[in-house]
Amino acid sequence: MGSIIQLAVSLVGVFVLARFGYQFRRIYLRSQVTTIPSIFFLFGTPLRFFVPNIPLINPINRTHWAVRFERYRQIQSSVFKTETPSKEHSSIWLADKMAIKTVSTNRKSWAKPIQLYRVLDLFGKNLVTTEGPEWKAHRRIVGPSFSEGVYKRVWNTSLVALEQMFQTEGLADLKPGEEIQIEDVTHVTMRLALVVIAREAFSFDMEYDSKRDTNAKSLAGDHTMSAADALAVVSQSTLVKVLCPNWMYKIPNIPYVSERLAKIKDAFTNLDNYMLEMMADRRASSLAGEEVRSDLFDSLWRAADDNLDKQVDGETKWSFSDREVVGNTFIFLLAGHETNGHSRFSFLPPTVKYPLVVFTDGRLFFQQSLHPEKQVELLEHILTVLPRGRQPIYEDFQKLTHTMAVLYETLRLFPAVAVIPKVSTEDTTLKYQDIGGDNGIKTIFVPKGTDVTIDTPALHTNPLYWKDPLSFKPERFLEDYEKDAFIPFSAGPRACVGRRFAEVSNMVFLSLVVRDYEVVAIPRPGETEEAMRDRLVRAKPVLTLTPCGAVDLMFKRRA
Numbered sequence: 001m002g003s004i005i006q007l008a009v010s011l012v013g014v015f016v017l018a019r020f021g022y023q024f025r026r027i028y029l030r031s032q033v034t035t036i037p038s039i040f041f042l043f044g045t046p047l048r049f050f051v052p053n054i055p056l057i058n059p060i061n062r063t064h065w066a067v068r069f070e071r072y073r074q075i076q077s078s079v080f081k082t083e084t085p086s087k088e089h090s091s092i093w094l095a096d097k098m099a100i101k102t103v104s105t106n107r108k109s110w111a112k113p114i115q116l117y118r119v120l121d122l123f124g125k126n127l128v129t130t131e132g133p134e135w136k137a138h139r140r141i142v143g144p145s146f147s148e149g150v151y152k153r154v155w156n157t158s159l160v161a162l163e164q165m166f167q168t169e170g171l172a173d174l175k176p177g178e179e180i181q182i183e184d185v186t187h188v189t190m191r192l193a194l195v196v197i198a199r200e201a202f203s204f205d206m207e208y209d210s211k212r213d214t215n216a217k218s219l220a221g222d223h224t225m226s227a228a229d230a231l232a233v234v235s236q237s238t239l240v241k242v243l244c245p246n247w248m249y250k251i252p253n254i255p256y257v258s259e260r261l262a263k264i265k266d267a268f269t270n271l272d273n274y275m276l277e278m279m280a281d282r283r284a285s286s287l288a289g290e291e292v293r294s295d296l297f298d299s300l301w302r303a304a305d306d307n308l309d310k311q312v313d314g315e316t317k318w319s320f321s322d323r324e325v326v327g328n329t330f331i332f333l334l335a336g337h338e339t340n341g342h343s344r345f346s347f348l349p350p351t352v353k354y355p356l357v358v359f360t361d362g363r364l365f366f367q368q369s370l371h372p373e374k375q376v377e378l379l380e381h382i383l384t385v386l387p388r389g390r391q392p393i394y395e396d397f398q399k400l401t402h403t404m405a406v407l408y409e410t411l412r413l414f415p416a417v418a419v420i421p422k423v424s425t426e427d428t429t430l431k432y433q434d435i436g437g438d439n440g441i442k443t444i445f446v447p448k449g450t451d452v453t454i455d456t457p458a459l460h461t462n463p464l465y466w467k468d469p470l471s472f473k474p475e476r477f478l479e480d481y482e483k484d485a486f487i488p489f490s491a492g493p494r495a496c497v498g499r500r501f502a503e504v505s506n507m508v509f510l511s512l513v514v515r516d517y518e519v520v521a522i523p524r525p526g527e528t529e530e531a532m533r534d535r536l537v538r539a540k541p542v543l544t545l546t547p548c549g550a551v552d553l554m555f556k557r558r559a
């Protein structure tokens, strides 16, 4: 009996080995006839992201973003392909602006592989999870909701949120020269972002200080959780909800886990019901001729109703359901706030001492690489637009050019969305600039169904487009720069619809924090400055690029 089992196991082993060998040989032979370099690895996406970086077995994993252009430099090509034994088609990685522009703008030959995004249909289909005519209809309805009126409100809401933050965290009470330490400051930025998105997208009047959150705290109808609490839990648990299949929520009595999952499920149900009720209320008020609050949610359901029964693309009849209004509102929360419980951003590129904070929605970009004189330059510029004591107005936004340059430079080095996947929908070609030979233009053939990865951190540090690419130099954005080589919000028709929303909010946060406070990173006991910088730049792509450690900051009131 024993020997039969041994024989069976051996046969299976031989079969598996033979199959791997056959696949490798096939891929190897194919790689010999193509014109771009290949990188082999054993695992396909997404498994490879969780496997450590092992040369030849798994050369590209979650830390790939930090390598930036270095891999391309080593192989002397800004385009390469990866091969795995398990995939029929290879995947092509791009750090070339010409090829990336084609993939982003030519919608006939290139699409978004939406099967990767289906998990985000948690509340209903939305702009992120659709393609083709369905996506077009979503964009047509959602796009106009982001208007100048909305940005003006986002500006004012960000001011209110920041003011509340200064009060709650004790910054408002500091006298010139006094300082206060905030431990793991990312809870501050996460809450700030949540307050802005809650007010602007969901109409929930959240307060920065959750204890004072009386407005949004009242329980209505059959709800088991307040709107503010439901929103807070959902915003921190999207990744858990995405990763845990439904049956997991039914397993009783696993210590801690069952209780936590039940709370998450409850929060999702509550938020869903709040949104559906809000829509019904808005419709009723509108019909009764009552004045309703003007926000993203309002423009969304109105636009959806206006578009009912319109024709899209000739044949396709399209109407936007209540579920899709809710699905899109949720995607604003996800895109505009946080994608998982630990998603925080804190960065210290490794050159200089004096840090500068750059808030973005739900993230804190923490920049150490500004030379002290540069930080002073930024402060001086902010003061020319916003003298101390004057409240900023929306019209200041365009004038805060240096603050915008700092935000852009941060997003260049640390793009929140580290890779953007695309797929070819027909046999096509891609042109790119050869960096290994004569810098001439080369063309490769790309068969239908090929996966392509836009490697944003590598494009953003490709020396063809960026001088001294690893240095933090915001001033490059005050001059002419390579627009096609800067895509933190993606490019083409599927670029970020919330770009201006994010920029406006960040201009308020960054300008006022830098104007009134000096912000310094605090090393851990016994930690050298070098070690602190290394710790703070570590990040991993989860749904977006996510920092690995806590950020403790000192805020010192400027004189």
Ligand code: HEM
Residues within 6 Å of the ligand: 112, 127, 128, 139, 331, 332, 333, 335, 336, 337, 360, 361, 415, 416, 417, 420, 421, 487, 488, 489, 490, 493, 494, 495, 496, 497, 498, 499, 501, 502
């Ligand atoms: C610094 C902040 C932000 C960054 C870096 C960013 C970046 C991006 C990127 C790279 C994409 C393309 C993703 C892909 O194709 O896979 C995207 C799409 C999108 N973003 Fe943002 N985003 C930010 C803030 C926001 C905000 C505040 C909102 C909404 C309030 C938003 C809403 C969206 C939506 C709805 C899409 C899908 C657009 C479409 O497919 O047509 N984003 N964003």
